[in-house]
Amino acid sequence: MGRVKVPNAPTIRRMPSYLHKLYRMLEEGKKYVSCTDLAKYMDMEPIVARKDIAMTGLPGHRRHGYVIVDLIHAIRDYIGWNEPIEATLVGAGSLGTAILGFGEFSTYGLNITTVFDSDAQKIGRELRGHVVLDVEDMEEEFKGHTPKIAIICVNASQAQSVADKLVKLGVHYIWNFANISLTVPENVVVQREVIAGGFAMLASKIKNVENGGAAQIVE
Amino acid sequence: MGRVKVPNAPTIRRMPSYLHKLYRMLEEGKKYVSCTDLAKYMDMEPIVARKDIAMTGLPGHRRHGYVIVDLIHAIRDYIGWNEPIEATLVGAGSLGTAILGFGEFSTYGLNITTVFDSDAQKIGRELRGHVVLDVEDMEEEFKGHTPKIAIICVNASQAQSVADKLVKLGVHYIWNFANISLTVPENVVVQREVIAGGFAMLASKIKNVENGGAAQIVE
C-alpha cells in the first residue's frame, strides 16, 4: 500500500476548522451558515469555502446558505469522522498528554482506549482518566484486539522501535508525532505531523516580510 | 499586511525533516548526501528532494551529492533559521510544555525567553528551566522589549484575548496552536497549527483505503 494520496488534501485539512466554527454557531442558536461566514472566520476568500463545501455534496439554500447541522454531518462524513476509530497512545509525555487532553478529538470519533509509556515513573499512574500501561505489556493488553490506529508521541530515538512493535501487533495506521520519518511495511499507512514545519513557515514569512523577499501579501 | 503567502510552502515544510536527517548523518560521520538518500528517508521520489534542494541554490557535486554541512547551512538560510528569533510562550499547559521541551527548536534559532500562564497553580513554578510568569505582568516583563513572536498554547476560549493583548504590546508574529482562527490587525502575521487537520487526513486515508475510495496508492 505504501503512500496513500487522498484527493483534495488542502480541503480536508481545512474541514476541522469549519467544524469548530459550526459547532460554536450552533451554540449561538444559529441555524444557517453561508460560505461568506466561514470564509470570514478563516480569513480567506469565500470561493475557497464554497468549493470546500461543494466537495461534501450537501446542497445549500440560495440566499440562506447551508443548514448547520446538516453541514456538520456532511463534513464529518466527508473526512471519515462519523465512524469512531479506536486508538492507542504511545508516549505519555507532555505531547501525549496534550493529545489526550484535547477534548474535541473524542467528539470527532477518536477513541483512545490505551496509553503506554516505558518510563517506570509514569507506568501505573493515572493520566487524564487513563492508567498508563507498560509498553512491555502491549501485546497482552491488546489481547488480540488491536486498535486501528496508534498515536506515537515518544522521542525520535524510540519512535522506530515502537513503530516496529505496533506493526508486529497488527496496527495498520500510525499517526506519528515523533520528529523522524518512520520506516514501515508497504501495508502500513503513516500520517506524519511535522510541527517544526510550521516554524519553518513562520520563519520564512518573517524573513520575507522583513527583508522584502518574494512573499506575496494578500489584500 | 494581512495574509502572507510565501512561495514554495510544500518545500519549506519538508525542509525541517531534511535538516533532521542531515544532522544525524553528520553524527554518523558522513560528509556527502545525495537526493536519493534524502528521498529514501522521507519515502518519496528523488526528484522531489532534488527540486527542494535546488531552491536553496547550493551547487552539488555530480556523482557525490551535496556537502552536508553546506547543505544544512543553505537550508537554514533558505527558511530563515540562521537568524535567532526571540519568542514568548503563552500557556504553560501540556502542549506549551511540549513545545518548550522540544530541544531542536533552540538549535534552530527559536529562543523562548519568557513563559506566561494565567493559572495561579502554575505561576511562579519552574518549567523546563523557565519560571512561569503571570500573564497580567506581561507588559512589565517585556519592559518595552517585546519579543518578535508569540507562541499561543492556551485554550481556544482564551486565545483571542491573549492575542489582543500580545498585539497591543507590539508582537507582530503569532504562532497559534489554539484551536481557533484568530482575528488580528492587518499588520500582524499568524501562522496557525491545526493538529486536528492531521487527524482528518488520517481518517480520510483510512476511509479511502478501507471503503475503496478515490485514494491513490503510490507504488
Next chain:
DNA sequence: TAGATTGTTAATCGATTAACAATC
C-alpha cells in the same frame, strides 16, 4: 424587485513529475 447566495464552468497558477542532458 434587488441582492445575497449557491452552483458551475473556465482560466490561471503553481507544484509535481517526467525526460534527458551534463559530468564527475
Next chain:
DNA sequence: TAGATTGTTAATCGATTAACAATC
C-alpha cells in the same frame, strides 16, 4: 568506461481563483 548523480527544461496535474448563471 559505465553509472550515479546533479542540473535544467518541458509536461502534467491539481488547486486556486475568476466569472457568471441560477434562484430564492
